[in-house]
Amino acid sequence: MTVSLRAPGAPEAAALFLRPWRDEDAEPLIEAYRDPVLRQWTRIPVRDAAEAGSWLETQRQGWETGERLSFAVFEEGAEGREGPLVANAVLKRSHLRDGNPEVGYWTAAPARGRGVAPRALQALTDWAFADRGLARIELLHQVDNLASCRVAEKAGYRYHETLPALPPSFPLDGHLHIRESR
Incomplete structure (x- = not known):
């Protein structure tokens, strides 16, 4: 898989690189999940x-079926290489x-609050509209996840x-956000 995306950096932030997950991402993945x-x-x-191996295998299978196109997101490091x-x-x-x-996403603790x-969501969304030919994409989160609500709006x-809860997987009501291609 050769898909790689680049999200520009904000004036105070490094650029982001998005690429499909690889086996060598297991350790940083475990660290993020701590x-x-x-x-x-x-x-x-x-x-x-x-x-981590099972999670990474799920991501690989998702790419094979088109059911789940998951990207590891890295900040730009020294000399334009992948950072953390x-x-x-x-x-x-x-x-x-x-x-x-x-779309879905999570952010590692050290990267929160830096946009x-x-x-990353903006880069993924732009790619989905341009490369995948999508016209509409949804974003769902539980009502108590205020950070996800802010991310959705910023992207x-x-x-x-508001959607009703679906216990046990979704014990609380959820917000549905929508973005349409322009």
Whole structure:
């Protein structure tokens, strides 16, 4: 897989590189998942090498089927190389032209509050509209995830409606945000 995206840096922030996950990303992935805030909002645990391997295999399979196009997000390091892992950005159900493709993301603890998630989401969304030919993409989050609501708005996803809870996976109501291609 040779897909690689670049999100420009804000005046005070480094550029971001997005590329499909690789086996060598296991250690940074485990480190990111040590954060209790990240674990609060994700459903699949990644505590050790075995769980990281399983998670990475799920991402690989997602690319093969088009069901889950997941990108590791890195800040630009020295000499324009990949720096530290700062986030994950994913396009789910990308093969649906008339259905409901959806984006998701998480941000590693050291990168929060620096505009990483909105910039990564913006790059992924632009790519999905241009390369995948999508016209509409959804973003869902639980109502108590205020940070995700801010990210959605910063990345141009408009609040659409509040959806009822679907326990046990989604114990609280959720916000649906939508972005349409221009």
